[in-house]
Amino acid sequence: YDDTSFVAAVYEHAVVWTSIPGQPPTRQEAIDFMKQNLDVYREQTREAKRQGADIIVFPEDGIHGFQSRENQYFYLETIPDPEKIVWNPCDDPDRFNDTPVQQNLSCMAKENNIYVVANFGDKQFCDSSEDSSCPNDGRYQFNTDVVFDNEGTIVARYHKEHLFMTELQFNRPPSVEIVTFQTPFGKFGVFTCFDVLFRDPAVALVEDCGVDTIVFPTAWMDVLPLFVSVEFHQAWAMGMGVNFLSSNTHVLDRRMTGSTISTPSGAVSYYHDMNSTEGRLLVAEIPIKPIKNGVRSAELPITQHDTEFVSDLFGDPFTFVDLTKESDYVIICQNDLCCSLNYTKSGISSEIYAFGAFDDLHTNEGQYYLQICALVKCANSSRDTCGQPTNDAQTTFSHLRLAGNFKFPHVFPEVLTRGIGMDLAVGEWEYKNGAIISTSGISKPLLSAALFGRVYERDDGTFKHTSGAMEVSPHLPLLLILFSVHLIGSVVTV
Ligand SMILES: NC(=O)CCCC[C@@H]1SC[C@@H]2NC(=O)N[C@@H]21
DSSP, X not given: OOSSEEEEEEEXXXXXXXXXXXXXXXXXXXXXXXXXXXXXXXXXXXXXXXXXXXXXEOOTTTTTOSOOHHHHGXXXXXXXXXXXXXXXXXXXXXXXXXXXXXXXXXXXXXXXXXXXXXXXXEEEEOOTTTOTTOOTTXXXXXXXXXXXXXXXXXXXXXXXXXXXXXXXXXXXXXXXXXXXXXXXXXXXXXXXXXXXXXXXXXXXXXXXXXOSEEEXXXXXXXXXXXXXHHHHHHHHHHHHTSEEEXXXXXXXGGTBOOEEEEETTEEEXXXXXXXXXXXXXXXXXXXXXXXXXXXOOOXXXXXOOSSOEEEEETTEEEXXXXXXXXXXXXXXXXXXXXXXXXXXXXXXXXXXXXXXXXXXXXXXXXXXXXXXXXXXEOSSSSGGGTTSXXXXXXXXXXXXXXXXXXXXXXXXXXXXXXXXXXXXOTTSOEEEXXXXXXXXXXXXXXXXXEEEEEOGGGTTSXXXXXXXXXXXXXXXXXXXXXXXXXXXXXXXXX
């Protein structure tokens, strides 16, 4: 690294694992399995260093795979808290019992003079007579990210806060952990996979701790059109104005692929491949201090929408309007959110696109409040397929401007096109003043473009829609004008 940039590496790993619930392995069998993954990690760490990397990130569950709670136990080590104990497992391997994974990772970091970020399971024993939250089996099993510095010392340990619904093998930590680590190439924050949908610790690391770069081990299952790994993780980097190093596991029968090295200007390097069974190393030079976007200006539509319909997008009833013309300016609203789209497209007439708004509680696979403006390719020519997953498209957009009147600050811009696999159209659009803008067009067929707003403020139930009794919107006068225009438009149409 120099004073302004460093070299980041992420490795998407095709994890070697087996799990037969009810038939736990012996500890030695578990170690032998993990060793197979660690051998790959060692080889990739060496290669990353050869390419100049200062830090390498490995994926969630990449060392032990996906286990039942009972089986997971045999893959766990007790990982000491680096805030309390300074430990270099490579230099001092016998300080604690039974720590082969930590020794292996620590020596990998030391031998290659590189920071290593890895995810595996931490066990912490507890006593229910002293700790009322202590699990029945007398131990916490934490989904854990561990960071080794370039000499092999453990410098950070993070226990995942927001476990995904299938992660019954792990426990949530007693309180949310906000974990940072300082390097010669900037301040880093760490969180894991499903955490990215929630405020703490993710947003706190950026807004309260001022980190420059997030390291993000993940085991992310794609869901088209708005939850594709590389699309969502690039969007988070752009929306939050930080570097984002996402390393995914590569398990195709679970729809897990897609890793990125992203900056606030978009992905510098990414990998997404549903055909190959191979892992992939990404290495890229990125700025130590990411340049953040300017403050968003409120974008407010001035006319109202055409014929509306409601269709489901990943469980959310979006209010959509379809794009009937080759070039148009359309507005669509739902609850407090109004979205505008200016576009020019060319494609075959059987393909339909819809532009929609969603402003409500998302309830599918977790509950969280969203405000989303989304342009989507419908799965077929029927309107009720708008929002359904499809990776088939032929229509291109030669001009695009997508905005919304978001009044909450966390908005993530997403663009997904059909390339050989999933494609992010890097360099063909920008996120500026709160809008997705493509002036010269997006060359590949468009699957989706969206402003994904996450309304953390409503999660605790104290903020409601402006139509509710709790709060009066500062935009109420404008919404009334919009609504009147809508009514007039409806009367004229009738
Ligand atoms: N390991 C995890 O924490 C996986 C969670 C990420 C999955 C994302 S979040 C919402 C979408 N639902 C999915 O099935 N995949 C997406």
